[in-house]
Amino acid sequence: MKVLIADDDRDLLELIAFTLSQAGYLPVKAADGTAALTLFASEAPDLLVLDINMPGASGFKVCETIRTQSAVPIMMLTARNEEEDLVRSLELGADDYLTKPFSPRTLLARIKALMRRAGMENSGPLALGRIRLNVEDHTVQIGTAEAVRLTKLELRLLQMLLVNAGRTVGSDRLLVHIWGHRNSGDRQLLKQLVHRLRQKIEADPSLPQILQTATGAGYKLMVE
Amino acid sequence: MKVLIADDDRDLLELIAFTLSQAGYLPVKAADGTAALTLFASEAPDLLVLDINMPGASGFKVCETIRTQSAVPIMMLTARNEEEDLVRSLELGADDYLTKPFSPRTLLARIKALMRRAGMENSGPLALGRIRLNVEDHTVQIGTAEAVRLTKLELRLLQMLLVNAGRTVGSDRLLVHIWGHRNSGDRQLLKQLVHRLRQKIEADPSLPQILQTATGAGYKLMVE
DNA sequence: CCGGCCTGTAACCAATTTATAACCGGGTCG
DNA sequence: CGACCCGGTTATAAATTGGTTACAGGCCGG
Numbered sequence: 001m002k003v004l005i006a007d008d009d010r011d012l013l014e015l016i017a018f019t020l021s022q023a024g025y026l027p028v029k030a031a032d033g034t035a036a037l038t039l040f041a042s043e044a045p046d047l048l049v050l051d052i053n054m055p056g057a058s059g060f061k062v063c064e065t066i067r068t069q070s071a072v073p074i075m076m077l078t079a080r081n082e083e084e085d086l087v088r089s090l091e092l093g094a095d096d097y098l099t100k101p102f103s104p105r106t107l108l109a110r111i112k113a114l115m116r117r118a119g120m121e122n123s124g125p126l127a128l129g130r131i132r133l134n135v136e137d138h139t140v141q142i143g144t145a146e147a148v149r150l151t152k153l154e155l156r157l158l159q160m161l162l163v164n165a166g167r168t169v170g171s172d173r174l175l176v177h178i179w180g181h182r183n184s185g186d187r188q189l190l191k192q193l194v195h196r197l198r199q200k201i202e203a204d205p206s207l208p209q210i211l212q213t214a215t216g217a218g219y220k221l222m223v224e
Numbered sequence: 225m226k227v228l229i230a231d232d233d234r235d236l237l238e239l240i241a242f243t244l245s246q247a248g249y250l251p252v253k254a255a256d257g258t259a260a261l262t263l264f265a266s267e268a269p270d271l272l273v274l275d276i277n278m279p280g281a282s283g284f285k286v287c288e289t290i291r292t293q294s295a296v297p298i299m300m301l302t303a304r305n306e307e308e309d310l311v312r313s314l315e316l317g318a319d320d321y322l323t324k325p326f327s328p329r330t331l332l333a334r335i336k337a338l339m340r341r342a343g344m345e346n347s348g349p350l351a352l353g354r355i356r357l358n359v360e361d362h363t364v365q366i367g368t369a370e371a372v373r374l375t376k377l378e379l380r381l382l383q384m385l386l387v388n389a390g391r392t393v394g395s396d397r398l399l400v401h402i403w404g405h406r407n408s409g410d411r412q413l414l415k416q417l418v419h420r421l422r423q424k425i426e427a428d429p430s431l432p433q434i435l436q437t438a439t440g441a442g443y444k445l446m447v448e
Numbered sequence: 449c450c451g452g453c454c455t456g457t458a459a460c461c462a463a464t465t466t467a468t469a470a471c472c473g474g475g476t477c478g
Numbered sequence: 479c480g481a482c483c484c485g486g487t488t489a490t491a492a493a494t495t496g497g498t499t500a501c502a503g504g505c506c507g508g
Contacts, residue, residue, distance in 0.1 A: 096258075109259060110258075112259075112262075136391055136392045136441070137391075137392030137438040137444060138439075138440055138441045149438075149439065151440055151465055151466085152440050152465085152466095153465085153466075154465095186467095187484090187485090188469085189468090191486070192466085192467085192468095192486095192487095193466090194485095195485095195486070195487070196465095206486090213485070213486095215475095216483095216484075375453085376454085377454085377455075410456095411495085412456085412457070413456070413457090415495090415497070415498090416455085416456080416457095418496090419496095420454095430497090437497095439465095439495075439496075440464090440465085440494095440495075
């Protein structure tokens, strides 16, 4: 589940991203409304968290624009506990709202509720093409082959690639998502992880058909 | 028996959940009305305990919504001992109500009464495949073998796995369900409990056929 | 008070997982 | 060409995990 977060308060942005990341979501960060709009187009997130007060385009504006093209669940954040904001948010098509300050716990609960309401229950196997990923018990099944067990890190890698299937995911983003903050020079780890994952999911690991490398950029999962 | 509890008072929520858990029920917790509705859809509980005063959707609202789709027994909780609440609750289709404060004992008695009234007599053992679990007298029977006595903790573990039979239950979830909040480093306890349970229910405890481990993820109960 | 069971704690081992390092080959660029 | 970067591969060390055994304290009934 990919979540786009837009907030100009950098600290809060990082906090929310970290919280969601810990909970197994894939956060995508936007520092202002304009970035949010472009990232929405390029990343196709499953849910949006929008601050109302932002430079560039306000949360209202972003919400309004996106609602013309998508029914994706939107949660608004506001520092002011004003009836006006609430009403306007819901008028513009937001699904829920939260007033600052709020606890990460609360945010998580509300986001989960939104996901469920939108029928995005993710407990079942996450499938795409011939790949069926079962997050619950850490297994993948490729085509009709037998299910393969994945380690925690392999799971995170494949999950990240699966959510961004067909798009190249940068090495830096993978590093951050899988290991959290880390010495960015540590591409060695990623190299190995990719290698090990390929051993498990590729028919011929020396000629990857599924997990392909975008030289100098990152990796991508091929779609059929 | 799965019971959905909705209350925004976190302490009370935990207290009720604990009480029910001790009595052999499986509590599902919701912190507000919205969560209650989504959890009702995803968890399919056998009974609901709803606080009337909640943010999001009130207990009234939740009750009304659920009654349009299900005849599940509903018990309402209210802090105000007002005739108005009582009448309105019953009008909306609630089956019973309780005014705060109440003793856990009372709540339990009323819930049992509700269950009975709804013809959900639970005296029969909870069975799945060759496993027959009798919650009341803490025994399991595997196939035609003799019934084995379980300790309180073993019972909770098996119950949790039984309800989620066939699906992997994460170690964290098990820890929380069995011991309540606990040092997350305490996987040792789970290790032992699993070991002890396996000694009791597996034909060959060194080659588990029933209680299998999903390495790195948790444990699962195999379905035939 | 004693002996049993239940629970928590520790230690050990084997297997798996993750981290670190080195080597190889292709491609690029001065 | 030769230094260099990049990704793939192999090898090995370190850390983690799960299963097992052993044992001590608590609780309870006799």
